[in-house]
Amino acid sequence: MPLKPLKLAVIGGGPSAFYVASRILSLVPNANTSPPVRVHLFDRLWAPHGLVRYGVAPDHPEVKNCTHKFDATASDPRFRFFGNINIGDAITPISHTHKLSLSSIFNSYSHVLFATGCTLPTLHSALPPSQHCIPALSLVHWYTQHPNRSPPPALDKISHVSLIGNGNVSLDVARMLLTPVSTLAQYDVPESVLDVLSRSSVRHVSIIGRRGPLEAAFTTKELRELINLPDASMVPIEPSFLKPSPDLTLSRQQSRTLQLLSKGSKNAFGSTPKTWSLDFYRSPTGLIVDPSDPTTAELSLAHTMVDPRTQRAVSTGESSTLPTSLVVTSLGFHGEPTASFYDPGLGHLRTLGARIITNEGHALKNMYASGWAATGAKGVLASTMMNAYAAADTVLGDVLPDREPEEPKVLVEDILLNPNPDLDGVPREVAQGLKEGSVTQYGDWKKIDEEEIKRGQAVGKERERMNWEDARKFLETVRDRSPH
Amino acid sequence: MSNLCWRANILSRSLPNCDRQLSLIVRRRITTKSAVTQSPISLSSRPRCQSPGAKSRLAWRDWFSSSQIRAIHYSPVTRHGGIERPASGTGIKVHFKDSKGSLIKTVEASEGDDLLAIAHEYDIDLEGACEGSVACSTCHVILTPEYYDQLPEPDDDENDMLDMAFGLTDTSRLGCQVKLTKDLDGITATLPSATRNMFVDGKKPTKH
Numbered sequence: 045m046p047l048k049p050l051k052l053a054v055i056g057g058g059p060s061a062f063y064v065a066s067r068i069l070s071l072v073p074n075a076n077t078s079p080p081v082r083v084h085l086f087d088r089l090w091a092p093h094g095l096v097r098y099g100v101a102p103d104h105p106e107v108k109n110c111t112h113k114f115d116a117t118a119s120d121p122r123f124r125f126f127g128n129i130n131i132g133d134a135i136t137p138i139s140h141t142h143k144l145s146l147s148s149i150f151n152s153y154s155h156v157l158f159a160t161g162c163t164l165p166t167l168h169s170a171l172p173p174s175q176h177c178i179p180a181l182s183l184v185h186w187y188t189q190h191p192n193r194s195p196p197p198a199l200d201k202i203s204h205v206s207l208i209g210n211g212n213v214s215l216d217v218a219r220m221l222l223t224p225v226s227t228l229a230q231y232d233v234p235e236s237v238l239d240v241l242s243r244s245s246v247r248h249v250s251i252i253g254r255r256g257p258l259e260a261a262f263t264t265k266e267l268r269e270l271i272n273l274p275d276a277s278m279v280p281i282e283p284s285f286l287k288p289s290p291d292l293t294l295s296r297q298q299s300r301t302l303q304l305l306s307k308g309s310k311n312a313f314g315s316t317p318k319t320w321s322l323d324f325y326r327s328p329t330g331l332i333v334d335p336s337d338p339t340t341a342e343l344s345l346a347h348t349m350v351d352p353r354t355q356r357a358v359s360t361g362e363s364s365t366l367p368t369s370l371v372v373t374s375l376g377f378h379g380e381p382t383a384s385f386y387d388p389g390l391g392h393l394r395t396l397g398a399r400i401i402t403n404e405g406h407a408l409k410n411m412y413a414s415g416w417a418a419t420g421a422k423g424v425l426a427s428t429m430m431n432a433y434a435a436a437d438t439v440l441g442d443v444l445p446d447r448e449p450e451e452p453k454v455l456v457e458d459i460l461l462n463p464n465p466d467l468d469g470v471p472r473e474v475a476q477g478l479k480e481g482s483v484t485q486y487g488d489w490k491k492i493d494e495e496e497i498k499r500g501q502a503v504g505k506e507r508e509r510m511n512w513e514d515a516r517k518f519l520e521t522v523r524d525r526s527p528h
Numbered sequence: 529m530s531n532l533c534w535r536a537n538i539l540s541r542s543l544p545n546c547d548r549q550l551s552l553i554v555r556r557r558i559t560t561k562s563a564v565t566q567s568p569i570s571l572s573s574r575p576r577c578q579s580p581g582a583k584s585r586l587a588w589r590d591w592f593s594s595s596q597i598r599a600i601h602y603s604p605v606t607r608h609g610g611i612e613r614p615a616s617g618t619g620i621k622v623h624f625k626d627s628k629g630s631l632i633k634t635v636e637a638s639e640g641d642d643l644l645a646i647a648h649e650y651d652i653d654l655e656g657a658c659e660g661s662v663a664c665s666t667c668h669v670i671l672t673p674e675y676y677d678q679l680p681e682p683d684d685d686e687n688d689m690l691d692m693a694f695g696l697t698d699t700s701r702l703g704c705q706v707k708l709t710k711d712l713d714g715i716t717a718t719l720p721s722a723t724r725n726m727f728v729d730g731k732k733p734t735k736h
């Protein structure tokens with residue numbers, strides 16, 4: 045009996061997509077004795093690697109070393125990447141992307157895996173986006189030059205920034221605002237961004253958390269980086285916050301966080317041009333702008349405590365206000381409500397194990413999800429990788445004759461994929477985009493990658509990023525006639 | 529200045545503790561391309577380094593053709609530990625075990641080699657997403673107490689990453705930070721269990 049083919053379409057080209065592809069391609073040899081395998085990644089962005097390119101902070105270049113493994117995966121002849129292809133609808137469509145319907149994918153592939161991440165920022169009900177309030181993701185998109193073109197913040201007109209939430213994204217943004225521009229200039233920070241940062245008049249960054257140091261979402265590594273900044277110092281933390289009740293057993297990370305916070309920042313508070321603070325037990329309730337002085341706003345904060353029973357932040361009844369120039373909400377992320385199989389209650393796709401679940405609770409045959417699309421916006425690359433490997437094992441369990449299918453085993457076939465697709469065929473729209481030169485492939489990306497590094501080198505930095513217009517122009521000059 | 533010398537310079541300016549990883553990369557590049565002649569400036573023994581674009585130092589065409597060759601031979605480049613295997617019987621012995629405690633392989637390596645590089649050299653499935661820069665915790669291994677106690681204490685950076693490791697134990701270390709000495713002959717490194725649904729960063733009581 046001929047072996048069943050696995051022609052897998054992966055929607056999204058972030059780390060989880062690459063880790064799934066890597067696992068599948070390394071576990072199934074490219075040999076006659078194995079099922080024929082193809083893995084095609086589709087991303088709406090023209091460049092691959094998802095948040096590794098358009099999220100990870102520029103001063104964390106080591107984190108991006110994972111792309112060497114992705115390059116190795118992409119070198120497998122059974123792998124292809126197609127950039128500038130948006131599958132289904134997008135909330136904020138990028139003008140130059142091609143739109144491809146899921147049904148076109150179903151016609152051309154035997155299996156489909158969603159690795160679409162969680163692309164939208166969670167907003168605060170009391171703080172709607174405005175001139176004085178933006179989500180952290182806008183700033184991340186600005187400093188990474190994400191194709192959705194977030195405008196630069198007017199840092200030259202403001203002195204005080206309030207970050208709401210104390211997760212790692214919040215600390216990333218704080219570091220970008222507080223790190224000397226000369227340090228950032230060596231990394232992968234676009235010149236236009238350096239330009240804005242060098243004119244910044246920001247003097248203080250307030251990081252506001254509704255719970256305390258023990259519940260803070262940041263990790264010790266990120267906290268230590270902030271603490272060690274050369275030109276900034278931290279407002280000392282109220283000592284009583286750092287003395288947990290003796291009957292609490294602290295996790296290792298919690299005790300290390302407390303130790304770090306008790307020591308305070310490397311530079312004594314007040315000895316530096318810039319300062320920052322961790323303002324615990326404060327929950328925003330509104331933002332008022334005085335029309336006669338639009339440079340400052342008043343952030344109202346409810347004082348909170350942690351309910352020992354539920355671990356939730358509850359109001360103490362007190363409140364205060366904080367004058368600030370810009371509020372940046374950093375409260376996490378969720379998936380796109382218009383995506384198929386999105387569960388608004390969960391904030392991500394509905395899954396069980398790595399399988400997609402219908403509204404009625406049935407697991408769908410040959411349909412999977414991995415990474416943040418499946419788990420929600422939680423976890424660092426290590427956890428995304430583990431999750432992706434588990435998803436790859438689920439796919440392989442359904443395909444390899446010597447494997448047992450993974451749970452759940454009862455599957456419905458509501459969606460008709462193509463069990464015998466043309467292995468090397470691509471959907472018509474993709475073929476058209478390739479012909480026009482508007483769809484990117486991994487080979488294109490490697491040429492751009494090399495050129496970006498070269499351009500960066502010329503000005504003494506890690507890389508100088510291209511936007512799509514630059515990339516397209518550059519590709520026209522270097523694309524050879526051969527496909528792939 | 530060659531690309532790499534530039535990189536060595538910028539790195540030594542920006543990240544003061546990073547010679548070994550860089551030299552590892554240099555060696556890797558030498559073995560694939562023999563393009564670099566100058567060794568990087570040594571600053572300390574602490575392997576803490578980045579190499580964004582290390583791969584891109586190869587021209588795209590070289591990358592592509594060498595990767596095509598790799599694809600045919602089925603040995604992705606990330607598998608190479610960048611170390612030299614000692615002659616059989618002369619090296620320091622390392623036992624790698626899986627999470628269930630079954631022996632995967634016993635291998636030999638030299639003084640100064642780290643467990644991550646050794647695992648890669650011998651095709652053992654230990655990840656090293658940040659390539660030894662203490663920025664990912666994917667190289668987490670569990671040691672036996674006798675050997676754990678012989679090692680210098682993990683420093684703050686390593687502890688920060690261990691905070692985020694899955695299945696952390698009292699004798700956990702980052703594989704990329706454990707360097708072999710003669711005293712460690714016979715050391716056992718157990719890979720942590722890859723349990724499902726471990727999506728958290730390490731701590732965090734239930735939230736809202």
Ligand SMILES: Cc1cc2nc3c(=O)[nH]c(=O)nc-3n(C[C@H](O)[C@H](O)[C@H](O)COP(=O)(O)OP(=O)(O)OC[C@H]3O[C@@H](n4cnc5c(N)ncnc54)[C@H](O)[C@@H]3O)c2cc1C
Pocket residue numbers: 055056057058059060061086087088089093094095096099100101104107129130131132133159160161162163184213216414415416417422423424425426428664
């Ligand atoms: C700002 C930020 C900084 C981070 N920094 C670090 C760090 O320093 N270290 C660390 O370990 N972890 C970090 N993380 C976490 C890490 O980025 C995630 O664990 C990881 O990226 C999740 O991978 P993913 O593939 O699931 O999602 P993503 O990386 O988000 O990839 C999803 C991809 O799918 C694409 N996509 C979505 N919808 C569609 C569609 N309809 N059609 C086509 N394509 C689509 C998106 O364009 C995107 O490229 C950070 C996260 C954020 C938000």
Ligand SMILES: NC(=O)c1ccc[n+]([C@@H]2O[C@H](COP(=O)([O-])OP(=O)(O)OC[C@H]3O[C@@H](n4cnc5c(N)ncnc54)[C@H](OP(=O)(O)O)[C@@H]3O)[C@@H](O)[C@H]2O)c1
Pocket residue numbers: 168208209210211212213214216253254255259260261262263266327328357374375376377421422423424729735736
């Ligand atoms: N360097 C890195 O390793 C790195 C960098 C960036 C991101 N990441 C990872 O990416 C993931 C996402 O990070 P993230 O920072 O976006 O999210 P996160 O870790 O979930 O943090 C979100 C923060 O927002 C707060 N919050 C949520 N809703 C709120 C509300 N209504 N009012 C007040 N505060 C509210 C949360 O407080 P409560 O806890 O009280 O809900 C929490 O402090 C994390 O796993 C993170 O570790 C890692």
Ligand code: FES
Pocket residue numbers: 644655656657658659660661662663664665666667689702703704705
């Ligand atoms: S390889 Fe990343 S921490 Fe060791």
